[in-house]
Amino acid sequence: MQHGLGGCQLDIATALFHATRWLRQAGSVSARLDAEALLAHVLTCDRLHLYRFPGQPLDAARQARYEDLVRRRAAGEPVAYLTGRREFYGREFLVTPAVLIPRPETELLVELAARRWTEYAREGAIFAETLSGRPAKEMAGGEKQPEAAGLIADTGTGSGAIAVTLAALLPGVRVLATDISVAALEVARQNAVRHGVVDRVEFYRGDLLTALPERYTGRLALICANLPYVPEGERAQLPPDVLHYEPHLALFGGPDGLDLYRRLLVQAPRYLMPGGRMLLEIAPGQPAILERELSPGWRLCGVHPDLAGRERVVELARAGG
Structure with missing residues (x-):
């Protein structure tokens, strides 16, 4: 033809x-x-x-x-790689074949993260005061807002869509973005510049949270993660434009898709404040596996469905808060 x-x-x-x-x-x-x-x-x-x-x-x-x-x-080449652009949460992000293309489903994680941080602020900015060592800023109506003290980590940041969007939505927050890929971090940094938040997003290369400097131990109020969670056995079920073009490093998470999340659950207590939250994007069926394996140091707060009604974000809290 x-x-x-x-x-x-x-x-x-x-x-x-x-x-x-x-x-x-x-x-x-x-x-x-x-x-x-x-x-x-x-x-x-x-x-x-x-x-x-x-x-x-x-x-x-x-x-x-x-x-x-x-x-x-x-x-089969994805449109986002051909144009070098993808819209996410109302903003246009640069993308290259070095990063996973941002999906609409991930916007749920951003919404939840922004909501949780706002709740922290409304509860008297306890988290902000603990992190900064100084009182939160008084707002109209008696509410308090963190005074540029909030610390959120975005592990496996990729294009930076989550980290940059949260920094744009939450003016008083600093976001720590980590990734093992140098090329991905460069794309994320460009997006932070593009959206005017590069002064409040810090980038670190390394394995999940261990990439963070020692000074951030015990200082995270919120951890967001959209790590690779496709089981290895489901390769053949992926659309060709995903399987053949998007980075496998950002797609596959071991036999059941949860290998990286298990490592994150071990690392996180060192960095997360007591009572701090962790939001994890997953696939349907995976929350039950995670719940069975949770150590006593974690509390399952909920499993949030996406717009299609599928399990999409697991919310956990570190014990002690």
């Missing part, structure tokens, strides 16, 4: 028509959306522009570039 956009000069509407058909025949379940995203990227415009000016002609260079991107997408 012959594919392509055709040799003659095309306008926006015609290019979209041919690209959508090409991608649909290649098996894309979001062919039209993919075609629009790629053309908007080539034209450096938003998708609305494509419908406001459907008759706008494409010059030869842009048409050739668009055809190349559509061909790569038809072969």
